[in-house]
Amino acid sequence: MTVTETQAEIPGQEDKSVNWVAEIRGLALMLLGVLAFHTLIAKPFYIPSASMVPNLMVGDRLIVSKYPYGWSWVSASFHILPRANWRIAPATPEYGDVVIVVPPDRAEDYIKRVVALPGDTIALVNGQIILNGEPVPQSVEPPVRLPADNDNLCLSAGGFEHSCLDDFEAYRVRLEDGSEVYEPPTLRETLPNGATYLIIDHIPGNAYDNMEPITVPDGQVFLMGDNRDHSADSRAPSAFDFPGGNGLGGSVPIADIGGRAEFITFSLDGNATINPLTWLPALRPDRAWTSLRPALAGEGSRDE
16 A cells, blocks of 8 residues: 555545635735725825924824715825716815825825815915905914924925925024924914914915915815925916926815825834834824814814
8 A cells, every 4th residue: 555545544634735716815805905995984194294294294194084075086095097077975175174185297195284165265465365355364373393303304305395394494492401493483373164273384475475366166175285385285386387396286176185184193203214123212102193183263272
């Protein structure tokens, strides 16, 4: 009797070979499930620039819900669908919402704040928003304190959108404990629905501080960054307007908005590298679980 025959006669002998077809099918289904969740429900995002300082910092990781304004071409986890104006279950953003938007000339994600809705007339005078003929209230706040070490160097390259914290070098101060921070002039802005948040507007006469009145078309919104002098937003031209432009080129279709920013999950400063041993020391524990929904006037601030 051969060895092969003996093995065949052993009771309970099982074939231990891997069913690779089943394994691959299981992995494919898991991947499809993740993509579907990212497309329809929520997706994590990373902040690479300081255009939304002081409310978002370079290195913040946040969750964006994908359904508040309906689903469109931009909802797909990757920007693989052709641009279009269709939306499923459409809804309109609210004043003060922080949203993810894809600019008209590139397949990138910007994060900005909604400051004007469809049908609104918006202008800017010396950095103050004039909405439907009424100035949006701005009040002076104590300067925010932003770390002045290398943990806030921006990671995106070139252009108006770079918005690094070294733009605030003139506001560097040394604290009593020897640490250094930036303390740029800080304002609180309050929109008509009571949404209130902090902004930084520190360059008098900036090219985008003044804008003639425009009316936001139906199905579109006007977006601005909270770091007003360093944000490529609806005030700034796109590459379609002139070579080198990297703004949004005016109000943007709601169909180009991929979701609403909800909260920060965690944040890593610039000292984190691919070495996992650097991650824990680079954590900013005070940033975790910070809500990105604007507070309403009278409720107290969520963004401080």
